[in-house]
Amino acid sequence: MYLKSLNILNFKNIEDENFQFNQRINCFVGLNGVGKTNILDAIYYMAYGKSYFNPIALQNIKHGTDFFVIDAHFVKNDKDEHIVCSLKKGQKRILKRNGKNYDRFSDHFGLIPLVIISPSDTDLITEGSETRRKFLDSVISQMDSQYLQQLIQYQKLIAQRNALLKNYALSHFLDQDTLVVYNEQLEILAHPIYESRKQFIQDFLPIFNYYHQLITDNKDDVQLIYETQLNSKTMSTLLTENLNKDLALQYTSVGIHKDDLSFELKGYPIKKFGSQGQQKSFLIALKIAQFEFIKKQKGIAPILLFDDIFDKLDENRVRKILELVNLDTFGQLFISDTHAERTENLLNSIHQDFEIFKIQNPNNE
Numbered sequence: 001m002y003l004k005s006l007n008i009l010n011f012k013n014i015e016d017e018n019f020q021f022n023q024r025i026n027c028f029v030g031l032n033g034v035g036k037t038n039i040l041d042a043i044y045y046m047a048y049g050k051s052y053f054n055p056i057a058l059q060n061i062k063h064g065t066d067f068f069v070i071d072a073h074f075v076k077n078d079k080d081e082h083i084v085c086s087l088k089k090g091q092k093r094i095l096k097r098n099g100k101n102y103d104r105f106s107d108h109f110g111l112i113p114l115v116i117i118s119p120s121d122t123d124l125i126t127e128g129s130e131t132r133r134k135f136l137d138s139v140i141s142q143m144d145s146q147y148l149q150q151l152i153q154y155q156k157l158i159a160q161r162n163a164l165l166k167n168y169a170l171s172h173f174l175d176q177d178t179l180v181v182y183n184e185q186l187e188i189l190a191h192p193i194y195e196s197r198k199q200f201i202q203d204f205l206p207i208f209n210y211y212h213q214l215i216t217d218n219k220d221d222v223q224l225i226y227e228t229q230l231n232s233k234t235m236s237t238l239l240t241e242n243l244n245k246d247l248a249l250q251y252t253s254v255g256i257h258k259d260d261l262s263f264e265l266k267g268y269p270i271k272k273f274g275s276q277g278q279q280k281s282f283l284i285a286l287k288i289a290q291f292e293f294i295k296k297q298k299g300i301a302p303i304l305l306f307d308d309i310f311d312k313l314d315e316n317r318v319r320k321i322l323e324l325v326n327l328d329t330f331g332q333l334f335i336s337d338t339h340a341e342r343t344e345n346l347l348n349s350i351h352q353d354f355e356i357f358k359i360q361n362p363n364n365e
């Protein structure tokens, strides 16, 4: 699978750009702030229906305009896949596949497998559990649409249950019948989600360990530990036991929406005890393992976006990653870098077909 062409209109700082891509490696080079990452983000948008960097959709519309359109042609299994996403202020986001609107954005999930490696991945280590849950859910959902639907339903039910709890705080009336229904439905949904997450970590961990060793050249023990209240109690027990607390808090404080992933290096949390370099290697191994996992499951190499990673890594790690590229492990690759010469030299050294796009500041054209 590969991205053949891309047209971007009014997306972030990009006014109107057209690209015809190389099937193998494409590099966007240019000075800081010219919009290289924004182009990668537009590609990301085609796979996920949202920005990797800015979750507030309206803020992705170019300043001073009132809509954006991203239009892409992919080739998948020798067939053209035409994906268009657009957003106009005051209207709903539209996502189309081959001219037909999606009713549910989630139906698009997984059609275009894609993995991004970016400096902002450090959020996975530094931010709260929600960021890690989103990562977990995003990887599993790319391969399992049933999981995604269960998750959406679960989140809807939690929102409804929270509304009920809030209502109790206002009216002091608790609609017990509705609460029982919500609790039962949550019990039904929580367990398959829990089982899928548990199974995923079990299958993913050896791949992650393999790439971590390959990139770092050492055998440091790395762990991803799935932390969940469901290890010790059922969802319905948790909900029943914590009802008084939930009523006081006015939200549901227990369940799989509180799960977390603990990242450990040699038995210690990497957030507290990992050096910056160790954290970076950890994250890159995590993302390359994500890539490999999806590839194994789907039989298709996901598109890979490398945002600025040459800038942030030492030469040894860059070499290791490029060795992987050279093994033909990867499918199509998009790279952003500030140094045109460095990128060109690196790519010449791996003897692969590539194309360089020089991106200029739109205001200096």
Ligand SMILES: Nc1ncnc2c1ncn2[C@@H]1O[C@H](COP(=O)(O)OP(=O)(O)OP(=O)(O)O)[C@@H](O)[C@H]1O
Binding pocket: 011, 012, 013, 014, 030, 031, 032, 033, 034, 035, 036, 037, 038, 039, 059, 060, 061, 062, 063, 308, 336, 337, 338
């Ligand atoms: N909605 C928007 N409208 C206009 N410009 C925007 C919008 N959102 C972001 N930008 C601009 O896009 C630019 C950043 O682009 P981007 O992050 O793609 O740069 P880059 O080329 O990757 O830079 P670097 O090499 O520093 O990572 C910034 O100048 C930012 O202000």
